[in-house]
Structures are given as structure tokens and as C-alpha cells.
Amino acid sequence: MEKLFEQFSVGLFFWQLILFIALYLFLKKFAWKPILNAVTDREEGIKNALASAEEAKKEMQNLQADNDKLLKEARAERDAMLKEAREIKDNIITEAKEEAKEEAAKMIVNAKATINQEKQAAVADIKKQVAELSIGIAEKVVKKELASSSDQTKLVEDMLQNITLK
Template identity: 55%
Template sequence: MDQLLNDFSPGLFVMQAVILIILILLMKKFAWKPILSSLDEREQGIQGALEAAEKARLEMKNLQADNEKALQEARAERDAMLKEAREIRTKMIAEAEGDAKAQADKIITQAQEAIAAEKRAAVAELKGQVAELSLEIAEKVVKQELSDKEKQQQYVDKMLQDATLN
């Protein structure tokens, strides 16, 4: 350190100070401005990127909220459609049951009417057969009764007596 103090020269010191100041001024004019401007540009770029990232994050959050809302609406619509389908199915089943019951009642009524008609026809046919049978029996009885002349005369007399009494 003593040697540094002994070798100290004020002229050299001033010269070095002037060179340092000139160097600083040149650096400021040609190097510092571009360096600082590029740093400012980079800082602005980083700030812009951060703002864009924040904006993108907010948009993503909004999109997620919109997607969730759309999903809920889709679920609600699906549930409504399923409920409507169940109601339609129930209504169709009830209508089909009502139609089937009405048709069954109609068939039963037609069957009862057919049975009644068949019964009337059978009774009429039976009456006709009974009447024919009765006529045949009466004819045979009358033939047998009237085959003899004397029996015929007695029968006519009896009929006349019955007729005059009434």
C-alpha cells in the first residue's frame, strides 16, 4: 500500500478519471440505452405475457363455468325428456288397457247377444219340433180314434156337447 501511495501521480489520476468518464458517457450513449430499452421491452413482454396468462386463466374459468352450466342444462333437459317419456309410456299403457277393456266388454256383449240369439233360435226350433211332434201324435191319435165309424160318431157327438156347453 505504501508503494501505491508513492507511485501516485495526480496527472495520471486525472487522465484515468477523464477516460473513465468518457467511457461511461460512451457506454451510456451506445450501450446503456439499447440494453435498458431491450430490458424494458423484455419487461413489457413479460408483463404482457403475465396479463395474457391472467386473461386466459379468467377465460378458462368462464369457459369452465359456461361448460358446467351447459352440462347442468343438458342434464335437466335429459331428465325432463325422460320424465316426459315415462309419462307418455304410462299414458299409452293406460290407453291400451282402456281400449283392451272396452274391446273385451264389446266382445263379451256380442257373445252374450249371440248366446241369447242362439237360445231364442233353439227355443223357437224346439217349439216348432214340439208342435210338429204334437201334430203328428194328434194325427195318429185322431186316425186311430176315427178309424172306426162308431167311434167317429161318438167323437162328433162329444164335440158337439162340449161346443154347446161353452
């Protein structure tokens, strides 16, 4: 340190002080202001970006809540539609069963009516054949003059055994 005091020069110190002040003023005017302005602008940009990010986060939360709400509504609507579809299906099945029962009942009634008609036609045909047979037998009996009633009875019985229904 003594060496420093021995070599100390006031003139050199003065010029160094003037250069330091000039450099300080020069840097203050041309360098520090733009640097400080850039730092300030950067700080404001970061603040704005953080505010925008926070706002975006809030919007995302709101959108998420809206999405959840819409999803719940969509699920409720889907469930309602499925319930309605099941009810419609059940109604259609019930109506189809009822129509099938009604159609089956109509078919049974029609079949019974057809059977009765065919039965009546068959009975009428049998009556006609019996009448024709009776007339035929009567003709033969009348044509053949039989002396006794036992011969007539025997003839009728023989004819009945030989005759087959058409």
C-alpha cells in the same frame, strides 16, 4: 501496497482515466441504451403477459360459471322432459287399459248377444222338431184306429222313446 504507490505513474493514470470515460460513454451510447430498452421491453412484455393471463383466468372463471349454469339448466330441462315423458307414458297406459276394458265389455256384450241368438235359434229348432213329432204322432194315431185309450197312450209312449232329437 507500497509497491503500488512506488510504481504509480500520473500519465498512465490519466490515460487509463480517459480510456475508462471513453469506454463508459461508448457503452452508454451503444450498449446500455439497447440493453436497458430490451430489459424495459421485456419487463413490459412480462407485465402484459401477466395481465393477459389474469384476464384469461377471469374469463375462464366466467366461462366455468356459465358452463355450470348451462349444465344446471340442461339438467333441469332433462328432468322436466323425463317427467313429461313419464306422464305421457302413464296416460298412454291408462288410456290403453280403459280401451281394453271397453273392448272387453263390447266383446262380452256381443258374445252374450250371439249366445242369446243361438239359444233362440236352438229353441225355435226344438219347437219345430217337437211340432213335427207331434204332428207325426197325431197322424199315426189317427191312421190307426185304436179301440182303447190305453193302446193310444202306449203307442205315444213307445214312439217318444224311439224318437231322438236331431
